Amino acid sequence: MSFPWAEQYAPKHPFMRYMDEKLPLPRLVFNAVGGGYPVPRNLNYFWNFGVLAGAALMIQIITGIVLAMHYAANAGVAFDSVEHIMRDVNSGWLLRYAHANGASMFFIVVYLHIFRGLYYGSYKAPREMVWLLGLVIFLLMMATAFMGYVLPWGQMSFWGAKVITGLFGAIPLVGEPIQTWLLGGFAPDNAALNRFFSLHFLLPFVILGVIILHIWALHIPGSSNPTGVAVKGPQDTVPFHPYYTAKDGVGLGVFMIVFSLLLFFAPNFLGHADNYIPANPLSTPAHIVPEWYFWPFYAILRAFTVDFILPAKLWGVLAMFASILLLFFLPWLDKSPVRSGNYRPLFKKFFWFGLIPCVLILGYCGGAPAEEPYVMISQLASAYYFAHFLIILPIISKIERPLPLPNSITESVLAKHTDGTLGDATPAPAA
Template identity: 60%
Template sequence: MSTPKFKNPIVRWIDYRLPIFSFLDHEMHEYPTPKNLSYWWNFGSLAGLMLVVMIVSGIILAMHYTPHVTLAFNSVEHIMRDVNYGWLLRYIHMNGASMFFIVVYVHIFRGLYYGSYKKPRELLWMIGVVILLLMMATAFMGYVLPWGQMSFWGATVITNLFSALPIVGKYIVTWLWGGFSVDNPTLNRFFSLHYLLPFAILGVVVLHVLALHKHGSNNPLGIDTKGPQDSIPFHPYYTVKDYFGVGVFLIFYAALVFFSPNFFGEPDNYIPANPMATPTHIVPEWYFLPFYAILRAVPDIWFIEAKLGGVLAMFSAILVLFVLPWLDHSPVRSARFRPTYKWFFWIHLADCLVLGWVGANSPDASFHGVPFLIIGRIATAWYFIHFLIVLPLLGFFEKPKPLPTSISEPVLKGGGKLAGATTKPMEKA
C-alpha cells in the first residue's frame, strides 16, 4: 500500500474531491527549476509579495477614506492622525508603490539581459507587459486619491493628453472626468478603479505563473534543461533563497517607511487641491518619469502636433515591448554569450535612467548649457533605435560565444569554464 501524499486526513479528504493541494504541491514544491538560478530571479517572488502587501493595506485604507473632493484630503489626514497605526498603513501603501515598481523594473531588465522573452516564452513576456500597464494605471489613479495639489493637477494634465487623439479624444476625456473638469465624479471613478484593478492584476499574475510553469524558468545561461541532472525541486532550495531575498528587501522597505517615508513624495501634495492655483512644476511619480520625458520630447512633425506625437510616442514606448520577441532574431538568449548585445543592453539601461532624470527636470532648464529638452529628444530617439534598429540588426550580424551543452556542465567543470561548449544554436531558442 502506498504512503498517502498528505498526512492530514482533512487535507486528504478535500484533495480527493478538489485536488487543490496536489496542484499547489506540484507547482510550488515539486516544480523542477534550473539549478543555476541567481538572486536576480528573486524579484519575481518579491513582486508577488508586494502585490499582496498593496492589496491588504489598500483594503484597510479604503475603510477610512472618503472619495469626495471636499473630504478626501481631510480623510487622509484622519488616517494619518486618528486611526490606530493609520500612519503606518498609509506609509506602507504609499512607499509600497515605489518598492513594487523598483522590483518590477529590475525583473523586466533581468528578462531583457537574459533573453527571457524569447521562444517559447513570448506569451509569458507579453502577459508581463500587461501587468506593467495595469500597474501604471492603478498607480496613477491612486496618486490622485489624496486630492493634494499634485494629485489634482497631475490628473488634469495626464487625462487631458487623450484630447490629442483625433475625433474620439475629447469624448474619452469627458468620460474619464465624468463631466467637463476634474471634479467629484473623477475622484469617484478613480477610487473605484484603483480598488478594482489590483484584483485584475492578481488574475493576470495567475496567468503569468501558469505560463511560466508551462516551459519552466529561464536561467543565466539561457539554455534549456536537458534532464533531471539540470534541475532541482523549487522547495526547499529556492524557497530558502527567496526567504533570504525577502529579508534583505524588507530591510530597505522598512528603512524607507520608518526613516524617510516622504523620500519619493512631492511636498505640494500636502497642500489641498486648488483648481485656481497651478504648481510651478507639475511632475508625476518617479516611476513615470522616463515616459513623461518621452511625452515632452516629441516636436511638431509635419501634420502631427507635438501633443499627439508625444502621446503616441509615450504609449509606443510600452507597446514596443509586446513585439520584442519578434524584433530580436538572435538564437541565443543570454547576454553572457552575446558580447555586442551586452554593451547595447547597458547603454539602453543608461538611456532609461537619463530619461528619468530628464523627466524630473523642467524642459526649459539646461545641464551645462544643454537644454533638457534636447537631451530628452536624443534619449527618446535612442530608446526606439535600440528596439527597432539595433536589436534586429544584432540578430543578423552578432557572433555569439559558444554555448555550454548543459546547465550542469559549467558547474561541474570549473565554474564559468565552458568545457565542451558548442557553437550550435539552442534547440529551443
C-alpha cells in the same frame, strides 16, 4: 512543462488524502511552488524579483483595503480624510506610508524583473506568453498607480490628473469625448475622484488574476535560466522547495529591510511636497510631475516640441504609448537564437552602455523642469530608446557572433568549480 522526473504528490495523512480527492488544492500548491516543480539549478538572485513583486502586491492589497475603510472619495473632504487617516486612525500613518512607499517598491522590483528578462532573453520562445502577460501586468500597474496618485487630492494629485487625462484630448475627433468620459465632466472633480477610487480598488485584484495566468504560462515551458540553454534532464534541475523557497526567503528579507528603512526613516523621500497642499484648481504648481516611476515615459511625452503633420502633443502621446507597446513585439524583433546576454558580447555592450543609461537619463529628465537642456537630452534619449529596439537589436541579432554555449546547465555550473573550461562546448544556439 511536464518533467517526468518531478516528485509526485503523495499525501500520507488520511485527511490530506481526502482533500486531494475532493479539492486537490494542496496538490496544486505542491506542483506550483513545491517539490513537484523542478527548476534549473543555476538560477541567481535576479530570479527573486518575481516573488518580491508578488509580496509587494499583497502589501498593497492589504494596506489598501484598510485605508479604503477610512477614505472618503469626495472632492470636498478627500484631502481631509487622508489627514484624518494620518493623524487620528490607529497606526493610520503607518498604513498610509506603507501603501504609498509600497507602490514605489513594487515598481522597483518590477523594473528589475523586466530588465532581467531583457538581458537574459526571457521573452524568447517558448516563453513569449509569459512575457506578454507580464507586460499586461505592467500596464495595469501603471493605471492603478496613476489613479491612486489622484486620491489624496493634493495639488500634484489634481494637476497630475488634469494633465494626464488631457493627453487624450490630443487624439483627433474622439479625444475630447474620451477625456470627458474619463473624468465624468470637463475637469477633475467628484465624478473623476469616485471613478478613480473605484478602479484603484478593483484593479489590484485584476492584477492578481493576471499574475496567476502569468505563473500558469511560466509553468508550461518551465523557468528560464542565466545560460539560456534548455533543461536536458534531472541533473539540470532541483525542486523549487526547499532550494529556491530558501533563496527567495533571503531576497524577501533584504526587500523588507529596504522597505522598512524607507518606511520609517524617509517616508516622504519619493513623494512630492506639493501634494500636502489641498487641491486648488485656480493655482497651477510651478512644476507638474508624476510619480518617479513614470518619469521616463513623461520625458518621452515632453520630447516632442514641434508640430510636424500632426500636433507635437499628439506625437508625444503616441510615442509615450509606443514606448511600451513595442515591448510586446520584442520576441519577434530579436531573432538571435541565443537567449542569454552572457553569451552575446555585442548585445551586452549595447544593453549596459546603451539601453540602461538611456532609461536612467529619461528618468532624470522626466523629473526635471520642461526646459533646456533637459528637453534636448530627452529628445536624444528618446531617439536612442526606439532605435535600440527597432534598429540596433534586429541588426545585432543578424551580425553578432555569440560565444560558445555550454552543452547543459550542469556543465555550466560545474565549470565554475573547475578550471573554467566548458569541455566540448559548441556555439550551437539555445534549444
